[in-house]
Amino acid sequence: MPSATTPINLLRLCCAMPLLLVCALARAQPATPPAAETPAEAPAEAPAETAKPTLAERVDQTSSRIENMLERSSHWVDDLFSSEAQRPLKPAKKPYGTLEISDNWSQFYGNRPRVRFDARVDLPALQNRLSGFIGRNDDEDFIRDRSDNSLLRSRFPRVETQDQWLAGLGYSLPSNDVWWADFRVGVHRIVGTELFVQARGHYNAYADSLNLIHLRATPFWTSRQGLGFTTGADYSHVFSERLLFRWGNIGTVSEHRQGLDWRSTWTLYQAVxxxxxxxxxxxxxxxxxxxxxxxxxxxxxxxRHPLLARRLYGEWVVGYSYPREDVTDRRDGSVQVGVGVEMPFGKRP
Known part of the structure; x- marks a missing residue:
């Protein structure tokens, strides 16, 4: 499955990728308000030069606009689950999440630009256990709970992956440091809308100062694909303050697949x-x-490194793999190159 994109064109795109979000932020610059009219008897003064906002200020403006938009929507949703007497007494909750722009190229899959959006807000209703979410992501991985359980997520989707809009509500059960669980219900896709229901359970089976064994299970159902179940097990070991090793395993069975869809990863994280x-x-x-x-x-x-401290992050990815999705494909080596920009917004509780 060769791609028409040449490595030279990809290199140019990778170099320009961090500027894409900057251009978007430039469009978010608010228009300068018109100056007040000067009385006829007073001489007109020369207009003072307005300083152009810096990149950090534009990032803050964009982040603030996203938060305000989501906050207004969350208040409307929260009011549906609250009585008239409760509404004035509830503290406002702030939304949080990330906006990502990335572009990935491989010899096998070709060029794949992506825009990801993930937002969540905790709602005061139902004893502060209700939350709302909206996003644009790989719909299958979200519903099947197959997002990478790591700080650095894979940016190279499979050949059938499609990013779609998702939205819904979640409800968290009582939890502690060892166990937590929640339920989520929502819809995805604007065209051909599909309903999904999901339950997630996480359990720290063993933990000490250097080691952690984490287990998770996710039964799910969709109106088109039926029932399914995802299970995962991760082992993490701390070598030092700057080195962490993680062995991750995940598998999914569902009615529309032939067998167990599985993945194993061995990852060494190094703080720089x-x-x-x-x-x-x-x-x-x-x-x-x-x-x-x-x-x-x-x-x-x-x-991964910050372009602006705690405001904007950049990621560069280089890889080499041997993919084969179909019996007609040859298993040849495939170079992978990717670049992305991530803007977090809000404050995660």
């Missing part, structure tokens, strides 16, 4: 500076019962 980091990942994935049971294996390196 205060907010920057590197991830070195070895991965393998496949599906039992498929014509090609082993879909891909390879390695990947991701470098």
């Amino acid at each position: 500076g205060q907010y920057a980091g590197l991830a070195y990942e070895l991965f393998v994935r496949g599906e039992t019962g498929d014509d090609v049971p082993l879909h891909e294996y390879g390695l990947r390196t991701t470098f």
Whole structure:
């Protein structure tokens, strides 16, 4: 599955990618209000030069606008679950999440620009256990709870991956440091809307000062694809203050798939500076019962660092893998290159 995009054009795109969000932020600059009319008897004064907002100020403006828009929507949703007497007494909740722009290229999958949006707000109704979410992401991975359980997520989706809009409500059960669970119900896709219901349970089976074994289970149902179940197990080990190793395993079975859709990753995280980091990942994935049971294996390196402290982050990804999605495909080596910009907004509780 060769791509028409040449490595030279990709290199140009990678170099220009961090500027895409800057251009978007420039469009978010508020218009300068008109100056008040000067009385006829007073001499007109020369207009003072208005200083152009810096990149950091434009990022803050964009983040604030997203928060305000989501906050107004969340108040409307929260009022649906509250009585008239409760509404004036409830404290306002602030939304939080991330906006990402990325572009990825590989010799096998070709060029794939992506825009991801993930927002959540905790609602005061129902004893502060209700929350709302909206986003644009890979709909299958979201519903099946297969998003990477890591700080640096994979930016190379599978051949059938499609990003779609999702929205819904969640309800959290009582939890502690060992166990937590919640339920989510929502819809995804604007065209061909599909309803989904999901329950998630997480359990820290073992933990000490250096090691952690984390288990999770997610039964789910969609109006088109029926029932399914995702289970995962992660083992993490701290080598030092700057080195963390994680072995992650995840598998999903569902009515519309032939067997177990599985993935294993071995990742070493290295802290570089205060907010920057590197991830070195070895991965393998496949599906039992498929014509090609082993879909891909390879390695990947991701470098993440702040472009603006705690406001804007950049990620550069380089990898090499051996993919094969169909029996007609040859398992040749495939170079992977990716670049992305992430803007977090709000304050996660």
